Every structure is written in C-alpha cells, then in structure tokens.
Amino acid sequence: MNAVIGLCHFCEAHGPRPLFCTFTTDDENHTKESSKQAVKCTGCTSLGPETILVSKDDDGTFFCSRESVLNADVTAFLRQAAIRSITCEVSWSKEGGVVYFSDTQGHVLSLNFQIKDTRARGLKRWFSVVVLMKDKMLLHNITPVLSEHMQKIAKELQELAEIVFDNEQKVCTQRALRLRTGRNDFGQSRSLKQLTGDEDVFIRLHSHFSWMLKAGGLTYSETLHTSHDMLKKLNPETTKNSIFSANACNVPSDDECIPLRFLENMLSKSVFQILLYCTLTRINIIVRSDCDQADNIVKAINRLTPMNLNSPNVTVCSDNEQLTPTDNICIVEGAENNYSCIWTGVLPSKCPTLMTRIENAINNSKFNDTVLHQHVKSLLLEWLGIVKAVKSAIDASGPTSDAVVNLKKVFGVTPQDDVLVKSWVRAFCT
The missing domain is CATH 3.30.450 (Beta-Lactamase)
Known part of the structure; x- marks a missing residue:
C-alpha cells in the first residue's frame, strides 16, 4: 500500500x-x-x-x-x-x-x-x-x-x-x-x-x-477493467464495428490519400464545407470521373468517416451517366482547381459540433498534417462512441425519455447534432 x-x-x-x-x-x-x-x-x-x-x-x-x-x-x-x-x-x-x-x-x-x-x-x-x-x-x-x-x-x-x-x-x-x-x-x-x-x-x-x-x-484490491473489457462482458454485440475494432485508430498515410488541407485548397472552402457536411451526415456524394484526381478526392473524403463500410457514401461515376442532384445526392464536378457541388440542400445555420471541431482543427496551424489526421480520427471515434451510447439509451427507454435527454446533455449533444446522430445510428449501429 x-x-x-x-x-x-x-x-x-x-x-x-x-x-x-x-x-x-x-x-x-x-x-x-x-x-x-x-x-x-x-x-x-x-x-x-x-x-x-x-x-x-x-x-x-x-x-x-x-x-x-x-x-x-x-x-x-x-x-x-x-x-x-x-x-x-x-x-x-x-x-x-x-x-x-x-x-x-x-x-x-x-x-x-x-x-x-x-x-x-x-x-x-x-x-x-x-x-x-x-x-x-x-x-x-x-x-x-x-x-x-x-x-x-x-x-x-x-x-x-x-x-x-x-x-x-x-x-x-x-x-x-x-x-x-x-x-x-x-x-x-x-x-x-x-x-x-x-x-x-x-x-x-x-x-x-x-x-x-x-x-x-x-x-482491499482493485481490478481495473478497460471500457472494452466491460462492454464485452456486459454486451459483446456493442463492441462489433466500433471504436474497439482492430486497427480502428489507424490513419492512412499521406501517400495513400491527399491531406485534408490540400483537399480544402483544391476544392475551395465553400465546396469543402458542403462535402464535409454531406460526409458526416451520410448524404451520398458522387464524384464524376472526368474530375482531376477523382479517386484521390474520394479517398480523402472517405477518411472523414469513423470506419470503413462496404457501401461508402462517396463514389465515382462515369461522366456519361445521367445524375439528378437531390437533398440526398451531392454531385462534385469540375477540373483544375475549379470544382463545384450540385446539391439541392443547404448548409444549416448551425452545423453539427463534430463538423465545427474538424474545421477548427484544420485551421489550427499548430497541427501538421499527420497530427491533424490523427486528431480528426480521434474526434470521429469519440462521436461514434457517443452515438452508440445514445442509441443504447434510446433502445432502453425511448427517444424522448429523461434518461436520453440527460445523457445528451452530458455528452454535449446539441439540437444541430441530431441529424448526425440519426444518420450514424442508421449507418454504424445496425
């Protein structure tokens, strides 16, 4: 002792x-x-x-x-x-x-x-x-x-x-x-x-x-259980496709995909904001194949999701394919630093907290590209854990119960985060 x-x-x-x-x-x-x-x-x-x-x-x-x-x-x-x-x-x-x-x-x-x-x-x-x-x-x-x-x-x-x-x-x-x-x-x-x-x-x-x-x-002795051990003991299903998955914290190197700051400069800040919002809220993004670096754009945007899915919401299509933009489909086209988004939706006056934190991190000059990508990954995993906790509370007591309301207050989930939480529940909690 x-x-x-x-x-x-x-x-x-x-x-x-x-x-x-x-x-x-x-x-x-x-x-x-x-x-x-x-x-x-x-x-x-x-x-x-x-x-x-x-x-x-x-x-x-x-x-x-x-x-x-x-x-x-x-x-x-x-x-x-x-x-x-x-x-x-x-x-x-x-x-x-x-x-x-x-x-x-x-x-x-x-x-x-x-x-x-x-x-x-x-x-x-x-x-x-x-x-x-x-x-x-x-x-x-x-x-x-x-x-x-x-x-x-x-x-x-x-x-x-x-x-x-x-x-x-x-x-x-x-x-x-x-x-x-x-x-x-x-x-x-x-x-x-x-x-x-x-x-x-x-x-x-x-x-x-x-x-x-x-x-x-x-x-008197204590046994320290990690969150993973405790969750695995209480409910093994909650640890599947979660922040505890193998290689969940691994970040692709810059050789595999272009840095986020380079992507923002290439697309322009306004286009990047729309793509960031659509990615976080699981709105489908389609990049036309005639765009310069179309594959690199898709890889860079996909790194803004907390985990890899079999059906990502960012894809590349041929320039011959006829597409109609909707609220749930955002089309990226253009070339040579002149890119545009065709999307019928609009950015809300207050964006989700996660989106704001990612933008602040990108604007933080103290973060180099490697640190920035790791920090963004940690933010994504943090919010994945929050969404899973909220989902469990909703399943147990209902979406409008006091327990869910209080839990959201503890996690700092605001009304502008509801669209992100709902989309992530559908995408990552099934």
Whole structure:
C-alpha cells in the first residue's frame, strides 16, 4: 500500500509534531540517507537522524522507518496532519479513527490518544497515529482494518506507560506535590522510550506500521477493467464495428490519400464545407470521373468517416451517366482547381459540433498534417462512441425519455447534432 504512517505527539515546547514515520519504497537510497531534524528536543526525538529501521518484503519492497521523510512535500503534509490530528480532528465516540480529506495535499486517517506522564501538564501527553494517502477511496475502504490496529497500538503504548507512571507515583506522588508547591517545571518533554520504559518501542512501532502497510494493500484490491473489457462482458454485440475494432485508430498515410488541407485548397472552402457536411451526415456524394484526381478526392473524403463500410457514401461515376442532384445526392464536378457541388440542400445555420471541431482543427496551424489526421480520427471515434451510447439509451427507454435527454446533455449533444446522430445510428449501429 502506497502510504505514510506516522506517530505524532504534542511537545510543550514545540507544539504538535511528527515523531516517527514508516513508508514503503523501492529506492535503497531512502534506507541510507540521514533524516533532517531541525528541532533539538528530547521529546521530539525518536530514532535519531542517523538511525533507520528497514524491513524487506519477499517482493523486494522496503518498509522504511525514520524520524522524517526525505520528500519536502510529504514532510509538510505530515506536519499538517500532526497539528490537525491532535488539536482539531477528535472522535466524539473516542473509538476508532477519524478520516478527513484534502484534495490538494492528501487524505488522512488519524487516531489520537493520551499517555500518562508524571512530568507532563495534566499528567498526560497527547499522541496520534496518522495514515497519509493520496487514494481517497482506498483509504475509505480500509479504514475499519487500519483503525482497529491503530487502537491496539495506542492501547499497547498506554499500558507500557502506565506501568512506568505507577512506579514513579510510588516514589513521589506528583499530584500532591504540585498541589502543595504549585510548581510544574520539569524541563523538556521526555521521549517515548522514557515514557514506556521500553528501549525497543520504536522497533515495535516499525513492526506494527509495516504490518499495516502490507495488510492495507492485501485487504482491499482493485481490478481495473478497460471500457472494452466491460462492454464485452456486459454486451459483446456493442463492441462489433466500433471504436474497439482492430486497427480502428489507424490513419492512412499521406501517400495513400491527399491531406485534408490540400483537399480544402483544391476544392475551395465553400465546396469543402458542403462535402464535409454531406460526409458526416451520410448524404451520398458522387464524384464524376472526368474530375482531376477523382479517386484521390474520394479517398480523402472517405477518411472523414469513423470506419470503413462496404457501401461508402462517396463514389465515382462515369461522366456519361445521367445524375439528378437531390437533398440526398451531392454531385462534385469540375477540373483544375475549379470544382463545384450540385446539391439541392443547404448548409444549416448551425452545423453539427463534430463538423465545427474538424474545421477548427484544420485551421489550427499548430497541427501538421499527420497530427491533424490523427486528431480528426480521434474526434470521429469519440462521436461514434457517443452515438452508440445514445442509441443504447434510446433502445432502453425511448427517444424522448429523461434518461436520453440527460445523457445528451452530458455528452454535449446539441439540437444541430441530431441529424448526425440519426444518420450514424442508421449507418454504424445496425
């Protein structure tokens, strides 16, 4: 489990501070470099700057315990967690840990507790165990497991400290002495080793924290499914003729078809806009064979479809064939950079979103031809996925249901996109 577990305390001279921390690493330098400890105080010292406790798991993971973390950002996060865990985040039930979240720094599970100390103000010292993690959901799910073990650690330390406290009270009752003299000047806070009477207390904590890090990773695990895996499991038919088809993202090289910008310049912007609209809305386009580069024009226009079909809507016909343009048939003819479209339809005042995005990409000078074609392909596949999702929602709840309306809002499908969605449903979702 990728986390940091720390022991914090309240020092009467320096306030809430981290005292000891354990984390996992695969970098052996973290097991060798000295800790950076700015405060020279007995109570704020645990292992010392030169001492590092290291355990190695079977898979090569190091469990490293030190006075401080080498990373400056994590150190700051740990200090903030020490302050909040001891002074702010208190569980009213006094059982279990408290979870609080921060999207900027990270998320924390903390448990604060008191340890008896004859030399402390109120004869008790505040300590806390904190678990720092970036994964909010993982921390939330393993909180019961970690919280239970954190309580066991607190109880173990309290029991050790109580034995030392009782022995010191037998020698001199501090409560009576303070009431009689009114003095409470005992210098620096004592270390955890002195409070518990256990020279190996930090070795114990290293063992506990290492177990928590390992148990946290083993108790809760996630399996990441790609969209393809999930769709294939739920409905295998939806992955056929889709963005998950083999070679769906392949883009023909410029050797196979002319670049889109060259096609726009050759046909003129107005003709290109009509052809782009007709291609995206599945209006049949017929290029007369007497046109210069008729085959190249067809190949270039066909690359504006999300997938290859057995019956493309862009074809070449002989110049002898009699054709009548209609709303569903657009005829391209001309030669030598003087091309025209014969089509009874008209471009709408607001074109489909996909068409606008493709035009913006063509006008973006930062895209070279290769990047432009790949970007256009990604836009086509994106909208193919949107159309298939809308089609599934329509099949499940009807075309005018709230579910379909809300889904279109999420995907950004506007009224001017309806003609594209309907044509693509007929062409690609059957």
